[in-house]
Amino acid sequence: MGSNATSTLIAQIESMPTLPTVALRVLEVTSDPGSSTNDLMEIIGTDISLTAKILKIANSPFYGLTREVASLQHAVTVLGFKEIRNLVISTIAFESFKNFKQDDKFDIKRFWRHSFCCGLAAKIIAVELKSSSNELFVAGLIHDIGKLVMYIAFPAEFLKLVDIISPLKLKYTAFEAEKSVFEMIHDEVGKKLLEKWMFPESLITAVGFHHHTQEVDKKSPFPIIVHIADILAHVYEMQSEDDEDDSLDEGLFYSDIVTLSKSFGINWKVSDLSRFQNTLTESMKEEADAMKLFF
Numbered sequence: 001m002g003s004n005a006t007s008t009l010i011a012q013i014e015s016m017p018t019l020p021t022v023a024l025r026v027l028e029v030t031s032d033p034g035s036s037t038n039d040l041m042e043i044i045g046t047d048i049s050l051t052a053k054i055l056k057i058a059n060s061p062f063y064g065l066t067r068e069v070a071s072l073q074h075a076v077t078v079l080g081f082k083e084i085r086n087l088v089i090s091t092i093a094f095e096s097f098k099n100f101k102q103d104d105k106f107d108i109k110r111f112w113r114h115s116f117c118c119g120l121a122a123k124i125i126a127v128e129l130k131s132s133s134n135e136l137f138v139a140g141l142i143h144d145i146g147k148l149v150m151y152i153a154f155p156a157e158f159l160k161l162v163d164i165i166s167p168l169k170l171k172y173t174a175f176e177a178e179k180s181v182f183e184m185i186h187d188e189v190g191k192k193l194l195e196k197w198m199f200p201e202s203l204i205t206a207v208g209f210h211h212h213t214q215e216v217d218k219k220s221p222f223p224i225i226v227h228i229a230d231i232l233a234h235v236y237e238m239q240s241e242d243d244e245d246d247s248l249d250e251g252l253f254y255s256d257i258v259t260l261s262k263s264f265g266i267n268w269k270v271s272d273l274s275r276f277q278n279t280l281t282e283s284m285k286e287e288a289d290a291m292k293l294f295f
Contacts, residue, residue, distance in 0.1 A: 009153050011153075020047075023088055023092050026084070026085060027088075030081045037073070041076055055069060065078060086137070094112070097148050105163060111147070114144070116141060117280070118140035118143055118144075118233040120140070120283045121230075121276070123137040124283065126225060129266070131221055136226070139222055139225075141294070142207055146207075150182060164177060187211045191209075205222055209223040211227065213227050224264050254273035
């Protein structure tokens with residue numbers, strides 16, 4: 001396909017709907033230090049559906065709040081500007097593709113389940129590194145959004161690619177096959193879409209470089225965290241799908257992560273990765289209801 005594929009993908013991104021006015025205003029207000037709680041409530045309050053979703057998620061075990069969040073004002077006060085922004089971004093990402101055509105070879109529910117799993121893994125790692133855990137949850141949640149654009153632009157070719165990689169254990173390396181077919185890979189496509197949507201730079205960087213961690217400033221931990229979270233999510237899924245307990249050697253994955261992490265000044269051991277994996281397994285059980293709320 002070559003450059004023609006690249007041109008088609010970019011055209012597809014340009015044809016994607018712009019963000020709803022409410023979402024744009026939320027992004028503007030939450031990035032403005034001079035904005036007030038009232039400013040944010042006035043914007044969100046005009047969208048009844050968005051308000052209801054924020055209240056549902058705020059009251060879910062995902063946040064572990066001890067008191068019921070009964071109003072939008074309470075939600076903004078308790079969760080804060082950045083967290084409300086994260087919820088709005090999560091909603092936008094899903095709503096933009098809610099009419100996505102289901103296909104037997106590309107299971108959209110499975111796609112979002114993997115996305116949620118990656119988000120939880122990113123949050124677990126972020127807590128360990130004392131980084132922005134809920135923002136990294138969102139980064140993990142939307143890390144593969146470029147794949148949806150690729151499918152819309154090239155459904156037959158994308159499904160053929162899914163066919164080729166589906167039996168592979170190392171599914172998180174599928175981006176190499178994407179490059180050979182489309183001349184772009186999904187993190188690059190995702191980056192361009194998030195730039196069009198004017199998402200926060202931290203999320204654009206996390207999504208746009210999670211398979212190109214060597215190309216980003218190592219002062220930002222976001223891409224490496226999402227990259228590792230993606231691998232942990234794939235390992236979790238392979239463990240869940242494997243009938244034979246001993247057929248998956250997680251250590252092979254973890255050794256690579258340990259080596260890569262050291263280049264970012266993160267000194268983990270294989271036992272640390274095993275601990276993260278166990279925490280992720282428990283989190284997926286505990287947050288099953290929260291996943292339904294997000295999607």
